[in-house]
Amino acid sequence: MERATKELISNLKKQKQQKSLLFLDNVKIIKDALPKINAKLILSTFETLPFDAGDVKVYRTDDRTINMLADTVTPQGVLCVAEFKRQELSPTMGNFLVLDALQDPGNAGTLIRTSVACGFSAVFLVDSVHITNAKLVRSSVGAVFNQNVFEMSKEEFIEFAVSNKLPLAKCDMNGENIFKKVFENPIGVVVGNEGQGVSEEISKLCKTSLSIPMKGNIESLNAGVSGSIIMYQIAKNSF
Numbered sequence: 001m002e003r004a005t006k007e008l009i010s011n012l013k014k015q016k017q018q019k020s021l022l023f024l025d026n027v028k029i030i031k032d033a034l035p036k037i038n039a040k041l042i043l044s045t046f047e048t049l050p051f052d053a054g055d056v057k058v059y060r061t062d063d064r065t066i067n068m069l070a071d072t073v074t075p076q077g078v079l080c081v082a083e084f085k086r087q088e089l090s091p092t093m094g095n096f097l098v099l100d101a102l103q104d105p106g107n108a109g110t111l112i113r114t115s116v117a118c119g120f121s122a123v124f125l126v127d128s129v130h131i132t133n134a135k136l137v138r139s140s141v142g143a144v145f146n147q148n149v150f151e152m153s154k155e156e157f158i159e160f161a162v163s164n165k166l167p168l169a170k171c172d173m174n175g176e177n178i179f180k181k182v183f184e185n186p187i188g189v190v191v192g193n194e195g196q197g198v199s200e201e202i203s204k205l206c207k208t209s210l211s212i213p214m215k216g217n218i219e220s221l222n223a224g225v226s227g228s229i230i231m232y233q234i235a236k237n238s239f
Contacts, residue, residue, distance in 0.1 A: 004043055004059035012069055012081060022132050024080040025070035027051065029142040036145040038083040043069070045077040056080075071134035084131055087148050091164045094121040094186050095234060098157070098168065100202050101193040102128040102223060109139025110224035111191060111231075112147055118235035120189075122148040126157045126202070154201060161188075161205050168206040170198040171230055173220050175209025178233050187234060191227040 015021050022037065024030045030042075031051040039056045042049070045063055066075050097115045102108050108129050115123050129136055131149055152160070161168065169175075170190040190206060192198035198206070210230055212221065220226065 001044070001047075001058050001060045004061040004065065008059065009061075009065055009069075015081075016069060019130060019132055022080075022082045022084055022137065023069060023071060023134060024082065024137065025066070025072055025075040025078065025134075026138065026142075027076045027078055029137065030078060030080045032142045033082070033145045034080070036085065037080075038085055040081045040083065042081070043079040049078065072138070087150060089150055089152075089160065092122045092148075092166070092186075092188070094119070095231075096120055096122040096124070096166075096186070096188045097227070097231065098124045098126060098188050098190040098202070099128045100126050100154075100190055100198050101196070102191060104194055104223070105129045105133040105135035106139045107194065107222065107224035107227075108133075109136040109141075109144065111227045112136070112149065113140040113143040114224075114228040114231055116143045116147050118231045119238055120147075120231060120235070122150065124157055124188075125149060125151045127154050154199065158201060158205065161202075166205075168202070169208045169210050170203055170206040171211070171226055172197065172209040173211050175211035177213055178210045178230050179213065181208075181210065181233075183234050189227065189230055189234065191223055194223050 016023055027050055042053055042056055042058045043061045043066060044058055045066060066079050069079055097120050099108055112123050131151055137144055166188050168188045168190050190198050190202060212226055212229055
């Protein structure tokens with residue numbers, strides 16, 4: 001295990017600012033993610049890592065350096081720097097999730113985690129928070145590495161959706177009652193921006209709208225909560 005140099009740390013700081021790499025600072029997430037990511041190196045304050053790093057280069061450093069590069073207030077003494085493996089875009093099989101301009105990484109991570117739990121085959125991040133966002137990764141509790149996630153612009157998604165005739169259903173407070181809806185074929189659940197909802201352009205591609213009935217004069221729920229409820233309702237008969 002080599003000692004991390006000042007030049008190495010300086011380069012990592014620049015790459016972190018460019019948001020081109022993943023900076024994972026949770027031991028469990030790193031351990032689960034290593035087989036599915038392109039790890040560049042690991043920084044550690046431990047003499048022996050609490051997991052098997054395989055062939056990944058490990059550098060010894062101090063808590064100050066870990067704290068400087070990590071995104072959490074209390075990192076766990078290990079930092080894995082990696083590239084996220086981008087999947088090749090292909091027509092989806094089964095149910096899938098579309099996040100239309102979703103900006104909150106906590107919501108996005110929660111929805112990606114739920115999509116895996118509900119057996120959804122893919123997630124499309126359309127003009128949304130980046131997949132390398134540390135809070136998104138933490139909110140998904142590493143589930144992001146077990147899902148097919150595609151990042152693209154709205155224009156790219158619309159072209160892909162039209163050419164592949166994707167069946168889309170948007171989450172909307174004025175839509176059909178999700179608990180009275182019967183789904184016989186795969187569907188793509190579209191969750192819109194936290195403030196604006198599903199964009200007009202993507203709304204035009206949706207065959208139906210889905211809503212969650214509520215009491216207590218509550219009009220809507222948090223995007224992560226409502227999208228999760230709808231995904232589970234769609235997938236419940238497959239468990």
